[in-house]
Amino acid sequence: MRVISKEALAYFLEEDRVALNKTRKTPRLIGDEVWRFQILLRKEEYHFNCGHKVRAFFYKIARHRLGVRLGFSIPINVFGPGLSIAHYGTVVINKRCIIGSNCRLHVGVNIGTKAGESGQAAVIGNNAYIGPGVKIFGKIKLGNDIAVGANAVVNKSFPDGNCTIGGVPAKIISSKGSDGLWLKEDEINKLRTI
Secondary structure: OOOOOHHHHHHHHHHHHHHOOOOOOOOOOOOOHHHHHHHHHHHHHHHHHOOOHHHHHHHHHHHHHHHHHHOEEOOOOOEOOOOEEOOOOOEEEOOOOEEOOOEEEOOOEEEEOOOOOOOOOOEEOOOEEEOOOOEEEOOOEEOOOOEEOOOOEEOOOEOOOOOEEEOOOOEEEEOOOOOOOOOOHHHHHHHHHO
């Protein structure tokens, strides 16, 4: 799903706000830099996808500047709705990645390509929890409801999802998955009514 209309933009912005556990409708001037980055990302996606080149360029500059300050190298049109970047710090995502809705990222995450294979990047399903320091390389598939433990190095696919993987190289360490690593449904519904 891409941001290709004003309705889609509003949906993505709202899902991101809820995923970030924000009760306010707009970010504060100080303290909500990650949220502001995500808003710039979504607005750039909208204008780029709709062919508004000048506006897309404006948002690209603003997103890039804030991204450099926060340590983010995150391209547009990679994440589905409900992106939650836990806090600022180095996060590097390859532009060829496809990541579903409700993805939670932590500091030190690098999702890239296998050395020498620039066009082959990861495809990650919905409801992914990616812990601090995780490295994901190559053309791999991670299924829905997957949790990747801190400092894991993922270099092979886990297409079935619904598990927790960890270690170097990553292997299945639990059948629990990402359930419980997100807000509970009643908390999400409460945030949506604010």
